[in-house]
Amino acid sequence: MLVQLENLEKAYGDGADRQHVLRGVSLDLDRGESLAITGESGSGKSTLLHLIGLLDAPDAGQIILDGDIVSTLNDTGRAQRRREQIGLVFQQFNLAPSLTVASNIALQARLARRFDPAWIAKLVERLGLSDFQARYPEQLSGGQQQRVAVARALAAKPVLVLADEPTGNLDEETSARVLTLMLELCADAGTAMIMATHSLQAAGQTSRRVHLSRGRLS
């Protein structure tokens, strides 16, 4: 098993403002599997992805990644695991504005010490980024930036990619195409993917689906 979530709980705020967003979320994900998490706006999809992506820690429960309990790691330990094993595609893309497309893509792989020029060349070619490599993020359209974010997330061949509404800003046809590519590239790299989405069409493209409602998965 690649990812095991056991009874995750997460609340925000204090006193009367306290909001229990996750109320006991359990989930298993195999290597190479793709999973869509659907749920209404505010149901906690991003919160759950942040926990799995080790960007935040749960209040209770356990996250096991690749056989290790990672939910109790400190910030440094979490950052290291994230760098080595997880790729993130979030809504704002978070590309480094001062780096070219080529450097944005390569950076993650270099940090993880897994820079493989042939794999990077394949990502660039398959994602249609060949002509944009010398450009800076601000010189790209939203869709192009998103493809750079996908290439960057997969550059180090992580065991897991987390995508938060990865096609949220694109029209339906483009988003289906980008998602298909992303799933194919994940399959090539043996990477599992968890995607949060509002779109039932997008959720139809993954191998499994779960629904988040009232703090629990079904």
Ligand SMILES: Nc1ncnc2c1ncn2[C@@H]1O[C@H](COP(=O)(O)OP(=O)(O)OP(=O)(O)O)[C@@H](O)[C@H]1O
């Ligand atoms: N850092 C935070 N501090 C306080 N409340 C938060 C924080 N992050 C999220 N929330 C609240 O937790 C709830 C779940 O938010 P979350 O972003 O996880 O939902 P979501 O399902 O991803 O929503 P959307 O589909 O709109 O992106 C929301 O009510 C939100 O306001």
